[in-house]
Amino acid sequence: MGVVIYFHCRFRAFVVTDVLFLLVFLPLFYRRPIAFWRVAAALFLFVCSCGLGALSVHVKTQSYLDRAEEGSYTVVGTVVSAAYGVYTSEFTFSSLTFDGKEVKGKLSADLWSDQIRVGDILELRGEVSLPHLPASTKTDGSYEFVNDVRYLLSAEEYAIVGKSSNPFYLLNAKLFSLLHDGMEVDEASVAYALLTGNGRNIDAGLSDATRRGGIAHIFAVSGLHIGILFSAVYALAGKLKKFRLIPALLLATGYCALCSFTVSSVRALIMCAVGGGIRTFGMKYDFPEGIGLAAFSVLLFFPAEWLSVGFRLSFGAVAGLALFSGSIQRALKKLPSFLAAYLAASVSVQLFTFPTLIESFGYWSVWGMLLNFFLIPILPVLFLGLFLCVVLALILPFTATFVLSMASGMFSALILLFGAADFSLVLTGFSLGAGAIAWYVACLFLSERVRMAPVARAIVAGISVIIVSACIVLRNAVFVGCKIIGTENAVFVQTNETRVLIIDEDLSLYGCEKFLSHTYGGRLDAVVVLSDTLMPNVNTAAFLDTDLIYVFALQEETGLRKTPVFPAVAFDVGDVHCRFTGSSSLSVSTEDGTFFIDFEESSRFEGELLFGNDCDGLIFYLRHGIIKQI
Secondary structure: OHHHHHHHHHHOOOOHHHHHHHHHHHHHHOOOOOOHHHHHHHHHHHHHHHHHHHHHHHHHHHHHHOOOOOEEEEEEEEEEEEEEOOOOEEEEEEEEEEOOEEEOOEEEEEEOOOOOOOOEEEEEEEEEEOOOOOOOOOOOOOHHHHOOEEEEEEEEEEEEEEEOOOHHHHHHHHHHHHHHHHOOHHHHHHHHHHHHOOOOOOOHHHHHHHHHOOOHHHHOOOHHHHHHHHHHHHHHOHHHHHHHHHHHHHHHHHHHHHOOOOHHHHHHHHHHHHHHHHHHOOOOOOHHHHHHHHHHHHHHHOHHHHHOHHHHHHHHHHHHHHHHHHHHHHHOOOOOHHHHHHHHHHHHHHHHHHHHHHHHHOEEEOOHHHHHHHHHHHHHHHHHHHHHHHHHHHHOHHHHHHHHHHHHHHHHHHHHHHHHOOOOOEEEOOOOOOHHHHHHHHHHHHOOOOOOOHHHHHHHHHHHHHHHHHHHHHHHOOOOOEEEEEOOOEEEEEEOOOEEEEEEOOOOHHHHHHHHHOOOOOOEOEEEEEOOOHHHHHHHHHOOOEOOEEEEOOOOOOOOOOOOEEEEOEEEEOOEEEEEEEOOEEEEEEOOEEEEEEOOOOOOOOOEEOOOOOOOOOOEEEEOOEEEEO
């Protein structure tokens, strides 16, 4: 809670609905028999923990801001992560020196090379810029902050000058080369992602299909992977009795190091260590307490992970298991026990991660439950089989071609499935708003951790459905007036009759679809393109689900389109009146007033105000009687 409060106060204003999050903690203070000292002790520890969380994230933020100035430098750094693209590849460096002076943090650079590997030491020359802190507590735009990437480099020249002595970096590079030498590119990228959690090399189409199919988590080293590896070694070392925990933990820790200690792998490692240690000494293991200890440890030392989608999904999945799997399994008691347990686990995970998926990615996969039902049982075989094949190929290089060809067949079948099937059916185009908090509060009170009579539980469930539905309707619908949602290169204007999307020349089709996935999922009445070079932007708009496209009258029409394009100076779309004031600027009038959009405008004026029912980060200023965007 301390981390949450700090991020809200540092990155955006704390709003009334945020207080609802406190309701999640209220049951912690309720324990029979109720006594003053119990409540006082719980409140004291709660306040101390909040203070510790706020202090931890403050230290992290100040450390992130402790960095060199922008400018031209000769940089030396070690590659710790690589994502190879068609034209350029993105590399992340650590152990940095700028003009011979050591600096903290990491650096990201795009280079024209696919021969650089993790563990290589490079000398680069170019302009260094500084990424900004996240603009809000949403996960978008927080990648650099979470991963301590303090610098961005536009490289003019670079050269490999050495090799790191870190054995995990060298093993990672060896693994990449081994897989790509022994498999086709697509199969090797999938296998590398399954083993290391680095899925940025997977083909974009396949990656999008797995995300929309709800199984992208199998290509990120998650608790499932660590749990499989830990359990396998723990079982094989049974003759060591109490000491079998040691080899299982050593291998799991080494594997986490190979995967750069991702948050999900660290969470699983902590839970495995605690659970294994408790069982070793004959004590009872409490699943929620294990989750709590892992979350406390991660947030204490890595508080920025709260902004990471990986953190929310990883802990959300196991929290869902802890809260619901038992009660759902009992409700399915007529089914065979193994099937009831498996279905209960699947439903529990999907139930608790639903708000995170909607708010972070803008959609929830309708296929997720079905695909996970079949793939999760196969994953241990797939993962352990690949793991053993790779170990054998590393120990006996002359067997690499044979053993990797067996693994390649499994991945070819998986790629064929996702290449041929259509998993585009998703829930999208809306935001939960405060409904996400209401959803989680309802989940807590309806779980088996809070005991209620069946009648009371049914009443709470009915009230929760009404509250969540009301929040979604109020967030997304417009009954009176105008709703405006905007980003740095897109604005969505919605009245009770009209839906208009306004985009600029820097927004791609993917960017448009991502923006609309959080705002509106229906058919648009019109798309307005603000641009000096129309062809790519008009063609982007033509792929959207819209009736009309409007451009500035003085521009020439170019490109291939199916949607009608109308050059205009002034036009009406329903009850929204628009007028171009230039090729890249527009005034929009609704019954709420008139405002001006110019995505290149960066000046700040006095008289700032919020406009419409929902600005969601879009702020306007008043000048000469016209409301303008900052």
